[in-house]
Amino acid sequence: MPAGRPKSLDPAQAMPTILGRFWRDGYDGATLDQIATELGVTKPTLCRTLGDKEAIFAAALEAYHHQYIEPAERYLDQAGSLREALEQVFALFAERTLSGELPDGCFMGDSGSSGDFVAGPIAVTLSGLQHRLGSSVQRRVESAFASGELEPSTEPSAVVQYLFGQFAAISAISRSQPSRTDLELVVGFMLDGLPWATFS
Numbered sequence: 001m002p003a004g005r006p007k008s009l010d011p012a013q014a015m016p017t018i019l020g021r022f023w024r025d026g027y028d029g030a031t032l033d034q035i036a037t038e039l040g041v042t043k044p045t046l047c048r049t050l051g052d053k054e055a056i057f058a059a060a061l062e063a064y065h066h067q068y069i070e071p072a073e074r075y076l077d078q079a080g081s082l083r084e085a086l087e088q089v090f091a092l093f094a095e096r097t098l099s100g101e102l103p104d105g106c107f108m109g110d111s112g113s114s115g116d117f118v119a120g121p122i123a124v125t126l127s128g129l130q131h132r133l134g135s136s137v138q139r140r141v142e143s144a145f146a147s148g149e150l151e152p153s154t155e156p157s158a159v160v161q162y163l164f165g166q167f168a169a170i171s172a173i174s175r176s177q178p179s180r181t182d183l184e185l186v187v188g189f190m191l192d193g194l195p196w197a198t199f200s
Contacts (some may be wrong), residue, residue, distance in 0.1 A: 007041050007045065008041075008044050008045070008049075009039060009040075009041050009045055009046060009049040009050070011049060011050060011059070012174075014039050014049075014050075015059065015060065015063045016063075017035070017039055017064050018035055018039075018056060018059070018060050019060045019064055019107070020061070020103070021034060021035050021038065021098065022057055022060045022107070023060075023064075023102075023103045023107045024103050027053075027057055027122075032046060032047065032053055032056070032123070035056070054120055054121050054122050055089075055121055056131075057122055058121040058122050058124075058125040060107075061107070061108060061122070061125050061126060061129060062125060062129070064106060064107045064108055065129045065132075066097065068107075069097040069108065069129070069133055071092060072089045072092055072093070072133075072136075072137040073132065073133060075088040075089050075092070076089065076136040076137060076139070076140045077136055077139070077140070079140075081144070081147075081149055082140050082141065082143070082144035082149050082150070083149070083191065083192075083196070085140055086163070086190075086191060086194075087187075088188065088192070090166075090187040090191070091187075093170045094170070094180070094183045094184070094187065095166070096174075097170065097173070097174040097178065097183065098178075098180055098183065104174050105171050105172070105174060105175060106167075106171035108126070108129060108130070109167070109168060109171055119199070128183060134160075135162055137160055138156075138160055141156050141159050141160050141163070143155060144159075148197055149196065149197060150194065150195050150196060150197060151195040151197050152197075153158075153195075154195040159194065159195070162193070162194070166190040166193075169186075170183075170186075170187075173186060
């Protein structure tokens, strides 16, 4: 019997499976053979549709950012104050942690911290996505200083670095299966640690 036509692959439908595999196993731990099998296609079909492993991983980073980071960026850009924005961002991160439906940690942050990607499509994608989030945080912090929400004697760059440290901390805490009460307390400590102006 002649072989049938190879099964086609819809990139949008395939991406949750691809992202999940890379998130759980990392770039080195996940193989294209595994991913193709999970998707019910051949490896040549997977590569023909989405490219080589680096291109597929870069696409997974884009998908992760779109689904999990862009909502936080919108809060940072649209909320009426820095405190309101951060309350919404931390609540968003906390709900994802408590859902139990996602792998532990931050896919984009963990990928970017390994230092393994110094060139190529993964490095370019990571740099671009991190710059987008960084720009949102920077704009909101500068706005908070301009409006008097934060003490003017504090260095804005230190506040930005502090916030990225807290984002990373939430990611790390997610690995310990925290309770809602614990997370709410931790977020409160994080918010109180910022140099709010006395009238805030």
